[in-house]
Each structure stands twice: as structure tokens, then as C-alpha cells.
Amino acid sequence: MNKTTQAILLTLVVSIGIGARLSILGWLFFLGIGSALLFGGFHLIVQFYSMNYLAKSGSKSSLLIILSHLSFLGIFLFQSDFDDSRGYSVLDHTFGIESEILNSINSPILIISIITFIVISIIIVKKARRNKVSGDNLQYIIPSLLACLILPFIFINALYANKDLQRTKKLEKTGEFNSIKRALKNSESVEVIKIHPYSARLKNFPLEIMELPNVKIIDLNGQQISTIPDDINKLESLEVLNLLDNNIAEIPKSICDCENLKELRIGGEIQRFPDCLKTMKYLKHLSVQSNTVNDLMDELREFEYLETSHFYLKEGVLDKNKLSEIRKETGIAHKY
Incomplete structure (x- = not known):
């Protein structure tokens, strides 16, 4: 050799x-x-x-x-x-x-x-x-x-x-994808799209997700997204939307057309909830991370079908006594 x-x-x-x-x-x-x-x-x-x-x-x-x-x-x-x-x-x-x-x-x-x-x-x-x-x-x-x-x-x-x-x-064989690019190649089989913040930092809600007709769970936690697109209502199968640790300023009314939505988790500077959100029959959990939650929690009284919620601030002190009174009044339990 x-x-x-x-x-x-x-x-x-x-x-x-x-x-x-x-x-x-x-x-x-x-x-x-x-x-x-x-x-x-x-x-x-x-x-x-x-x-x-x-x-x-x-x-x-x-x-x-x-x-x-x-x-x-x-x-x-x-x-x-x-x-x-x-x-x-x-x-x-x-x-x-x-x-x-x-x-x-x-x-x-x-x-x-x-x-x-x-x-x-x-x-x-x-x-x-x-x-x-x-x-x-x-x-x-x-x-x-x-x-x-x-x-x-x-x-x-x-x-x-x-x-x-x-x-x-x-993981993809179970229907969960952590890459939008890979998800688009198997759009019919995608049930969960979860983008980890360590793999990508998104400043905008990926519009490509609208091309995933069967997606049930969207987890974009820890990104830098500021708006939810109006055509979110195209996702008729959507059950869970997680946008915690983001910069969302407003929840669009079109989200109410996602009739199967069970969990909504939002992070940003939310000023108010759309009235239609409060009457969504299948919406059972609401998580809100915003510096305005001490005022927003009053609106919990108007939710007709909500069962659990989680409110917390990015900065400041949560009014726990007020939240506790509202929970007792509405029967909405605490859940992370």
C-alpha cells in the first residue's frame, strides 16, 4: 500500500x-x-x-x-x-x-x-x-x-x-413539521407546524402556512411576529394557535371564522378582544401575555364558552386579586 x-x-x-x-x-x-x-x-x-x-x-x-x-x-x-x-x-x-x-x-x-x-x-x-x-x-x-x-x-x-x-x-410521519419548506412539500399531511425560535426568528407570520389545508396546531412561540394575517380564516381545521412571546398588537376578527379553534395563546400588546371571539363555541382556553392584561381580564366576563385561561405580563405586576375574583365569578379556571 x-x-x-x-x-x-x-x-x-x-x-x-x-x-x-x-x-x-x-x-x-x-x-x-x-x-x-x-x-x-x-x-x-x-x-x-x-x-x-x-x-x-x-x-x-x-x-x-x-x-x-x-x-x-x-x-x-x-x-x-x-x-x-x-x-x-x-x-x-x-x-x-x-x-x-x-x-x-x-x-x-x-x-x-x-x-x-x-x-x-x-x-x-x-x-x-x-x-x-x-x-x-x-x-x-x-x-x-x-x-x-x-x-x-x-x-x-x-x-x-x-x-x-x-x-x-x-416526527413528520406523525404529522408534525418544524420546517415550513419541508411542510410545503407534504402539505396534505401537515397537522402541526412548530417553528422553534432557535432555528428561525420570524418577523412576520408565514403566509405559506395558509397552503396547509389540514393544519390543526400552529406553534410560533418566541418569534417576533407583530400581526396575524386576515386570511387566517382559510385554516378551517385550526384548533390551536400559539403566538406567545411575540409582538401581536391586534387579534383580527377573521380568526373567529376558524370555527374549530380550541386554544388561543397570544403575546404582545393586546388592547382588546374581538367581540366575536367571546362567542366562539369551541374556544376553551385563552392565554394572553401583555402589559395590558390587568385591563383585559375584565373582558373574561363576556366569554360564553371559555373554560380555562392564563394571563401574565411581560413587565409589571399582575393584579392577582382582581383575576381571582373574576375567575370565581365566571368559573374560568387557571391553566398554563
């Missing part, structure tokens, strides 16, 4: 092994870091020390290289770690390979991998010393070392991106 191929293969193997282990640093994170430094460094030293010999000794050296790399990967992929909920192997957590049989033999495979790795490394070094094949390997060593410092983190990022994608696809 020529030296260029050796260097590339070595870099990839070390990066994958270390990246896989460091991607699940749980309670045994010191063990993970320690094994990465110990075995990763040892493997690099052995392979580079023997590179000239391995490049000139034919197919037998290729077999030794492959066995050495496989045993190296075995050390990292079959290590175990755990968090507060459960234990898991690197192979299970990183690549999603779940098997009770495999989990039961993690420790034996790990021990065998360590022993095999050490034995093969000793054989390679002895053969290299005995044959004394010389050559300049600096052009391979420096790029490989630099790559081994960078590639594990690229691998970890790619791993988590893939995990997020798999979780997203699994």
Missing part, C-alpha cells in the same frame, strides 16, 4: 474513531478523551513510524494495516457510556445500530479489539525496525495530523445533523 493511501486511510480511521467517541461524552467523558489521546496518538505514531516499511512489503503489510485499523475502530465503537436515563455503546448512539445481542458483547469485543490492536502494532513496529526501510514522510505527517485535529469535529457536526434529520423525518 503506497504512502499516500496509507496516510489518507489512517487520517480517516483516526478521525472517525475519535469523532464517534467524542460525540457522546456522557458521564464517562474523561474516559472518552483519554482513550482518544492515548490510542489515537499511539496509532498515529505506529503507522507513521512504519510507513516506509508498509509501503514496500507487499500484500502482507496491507493486511496488517487493515487489521490494525479495524481493531482501532473496534476500541472506539464498542466503548460504552451512559447518561441519566440509560447506558449505550458508541456504535448504538452514533450510528443508531440497536441490538440486544450486540450490546451484551460490547465489553468482550472491546477487550479483544484492544489486545488485537496492541499485538498488531507490536508486530508492525518490530518488522519495520528489522527491515529498516527509510524515507521522508514529513509531507504526509503534517497534513494528516492537522486533518486529525479538524475532521473529528466535522464528523461530529455531520453526525448530529444526520440525527436531527432522522428525528425530523420520524
Whole structure:
């Protein structure tokens, strides 16, 4: 195996092994870091020390290289770690390979991998010393070392991106989408659209949501939305609208045409409720986050079918005594 191929293969193997282990640093994170430094460094030293010999000794050296790399990967992929909920192997957590049989033999495979790795490394070094094949390997060593410092983190990022994608696809099978772009590709199957504020900061209500005819829950909590579009009434199946922690100034009357609306959660500077909102038959819960709630709560008396509510301020002090009296008077209970 020529030296260029050796260097590339070595870099990839070390990066994958270390990246896989460091991607699940749980309670045994010191063990993970320690094994990465110990075995990763040892493997690099052995392979580079023997590179000239391995490049000139034919197919037998290729077999030794492959066995050495496989045993190296075995050390990292079959290590175990755990968090507060459960234990898991690197192979299970990183690549999603779940098997009770495999989990039961993690420790034996790990021990065998360590022993095999050490034995093969000793054989390679002895053969290299005995044959004394010389050559300049600096052009391979420096790029490989630099790559081994960078590639594990690229691998970890790619791993988590893939995990997020798999979780997203699994969630989408239940009808919940956290991407409007992905939702539009499956518009008929979307029942829940939930945009997390850490993934996107929306300043406007996404009009594309109007193209989702079967959406029942819209959760745009923690955004910067200031208006609800008038054509919200196109969403005939809408049951829950969550716009808490936003900047909504007004609730449009058209929302009353969403006859199946059961929960309305609004955050902003709400001055009043539309009269039609107070007579909506299926509206059972109302949450309002506004500095005007001490005045708005008086309107609770006018809601005919409301069962629970939650009022709170962005700033200031909530008039709890007044709210308590209104709750007793109307029978509307408190619910977050």
C-alpha cells in the first residue's frame, strides 16, 4: 500500500474513531478523551513510524494495516457510556445500530479489539525496525495530523445533523413539521407546524402556512411576529394557535371564522378582544401575555364558552386579586 493511501486511510480511521467517541461524552467523558489521546496518538505514531516499511512489503503489510485499523475502530465503537436515563455503546448512539445481542458483547469485543490492536502494532513496529526501510514522510505527517485535529469535529457536526434529520423525518410521519419548506412539500399531511425560535426568528407570520389545508396546531412561540394575517380564516381545521412571546398588537376578527379553534395563546400588546371571539363555541382556553392584561381580564366576563385561561405580563405586576375574583365569578379556571 503506497504512502499516500496509507496516510489518507489512517487520517480517516483516526478521525472517525475519535469523532464517534467524542460525540457522546456522557458521564464517562474523561474516559472518552483519554482513550482518544492515548490510542489515537499511539496509532498515529505506529503507522507513521512504519510507513516506509508498509509501503514496500507487499500484500502482507496491507493486511496488517487493515487489521490494525479495524481493531482501532473496534476500541472506539464498542466503548460504552451512559447518561441519566440509560447506558449505550458508541456504535448504538452514533450510528443508531440497536441490538440486544450486540450490546451484551460490547465489553468482550472491546477487550479483544484492544489486545488485537496492541499485538498488531507490536508486530508492525518490530518488522519495520528489522527491515529498516527509510524515507521522508514529513509531507504526509503534517497534513494528516492537522486533518486529525479538524475532521473529528466535522464528523461530529455531520453526525448530529444526520440525527436531527432522522428525528425530523420520524416526527413528520406523525404529522408534525418544524420546517415550513419541508411542510410545503407534504402539505396534505401537515397537522402541526412548530417553528422553534432557535432555528428561525420570524418577523412576520408565514403566509405559506395558509397552503396547509389540514393544519390543526400552529406553534410560533418566541418569534417576533407583530400581526396575524386576515386570511387566517382559510385554516378551517385550526384548533390551536400559539403566538406567545411575540409582538401581536391586534387579534383580527377573521380568526373567529376558524370555527374549530380550541386554544388561543397570544403575546404582545393586546388592547382588546374581538367581540366575536367571546362567542366562539369551541374556544376553551385563552392565554394572553401583555402589559395590558390587568385591563383585559375584565373582558373574561363576556366569554360564553371559555373554560380555562392564563394571563401574565411581560413587565409589571399582575393584579392577582382582581383575576381571582373574576375567575370565581365566571368559573374560568387557571391553566398554563
